[in-house]
Amino acid sequence: YCLKVEEWSADQNMGGDVDFDKLSGSLRKYQSFGDHTITLGLQGGTGFGDDLPGYAQFTLGGPFSFAGLAEGQFRGSYLGVGSVGYRYRLLRLPAQLGRGIYLLARVDVGNVWEDPDDTGDLRQGGVLGIGADTAFGPIYLGYGRADGGYDCLYFSLGTVF
Numbered sequence: 134y135c136l137k138v139e140e141w142s143a144d145q146n147m148g149g150d151v152d153f154d155k156l157s158g159s160l161r162k163y164q165s166f167g168d169h170t171i172t173l174g175l176q177g178g179t180g181f182g183d184d185l186p187g188y189a190q191f192t193l194g195g196p197f198s199f200a201g202l203a204e205g206q207f208r209g210s211y212l213g214v215g216s217v218g219y220r221y222r223l224l225r226l227p228a229q230l231g232r233g234i235y236l237l238a239r240v241d242v243g244n245v246w247e248d249p250d251d252t253g254d255l256r257q258g259g260v261l262g263i264g265a266d267t268a269f270g271p272i273y274l275g276y277g278r279a280d281g282g283y284d285c286l287y288f289s290l291g292t293v294f
Contacts, residue, residue, distance in 0.1 A: 135161040141189065153183040157191065157212065172218035176243070180210035184247075193245045193256075196287035200241050200260035201279025207245050213252060214243030223263075231267035237275065238262075256280055262287065 138158040143149035157178035164171050178191045185191075191212035194202030199214060218239035225233050241258045262275025270291040277285045 135159075135163075143189070151186055153185055153189060154181045155179070155183075155185060155189060156181070168222035170220040172216070172220070172239070174214075174216040174218070176212060176214040178212035179249075182249075183210065185210045191245050193243070196260065196262075196273065196275060196277065196285075196289060199243065199256070199258055199279070200239055200277035201258035201283045201285055202256075202277070203283075203285055206283075209245030209247050211246045211249050211252065212243070214241055216241045216243075220264075226265070226267070229268065231265060231269075234263065234265045236262075237264050237273070241279075258283075260287070 136158070139156070141153075141155040143151060143153050145152055155178065157176070159174065159176045162173045187208065190208040190210060192205035192208055193199045193212070193214070194206035195204035198204070216239055218237070221236045222233045223236055237260070239260050242255055244252070244254055244256045246252055246254070256279055258277060258279035260275045260277035262273055264271060264273040271289070273287065273289040275287045277287060
């Protein structure tokens with residue numbers, strides 16, 4: 134399991150431009166069976182009823198955030214995302230070159246919202262890609278599609294996939 138919780142506060146009395154509180158958390162579970170790995174993920178966040186300024190809003194989109202959307206394409210004061218991913222090792226690399234080449238797939242369901250009463254409006258997205266864990270760092274190439282006609286081609290060099 135991988136659990137991450139973060140809390141932010143801004144206060145005008147402490148030099149902030151606005152007052153707000155924000156809490157976010159994510160939980161990931163990885164389970165491997167030989168060359169196969171399943172990933173389950175949950176992300177959530179709340180602005181506790183505050184109107185979060187643009188720079189503090191939760192973002193949705195990107196190869197490691199929400200498939201099919203551009204990085205930070207949507208913003209809001211509330212966040213909720215669930216994901217299921219699959220990774221298959223296609224090839225083991227010689228030790229001096231890295232660990233392996235992988236086929237990757239993930240499905241995401243969720244959204245960001247301005248109003249917590251709107252949380253019934255869910256987006257869906259999926260991504261297929263190939264990645265390599267090399268001695269020079271991870272390399273990732275993927276194609277994502279989200280409902281609403283959104284498509285993205287993703288490339289990453291040196292970011293965990």
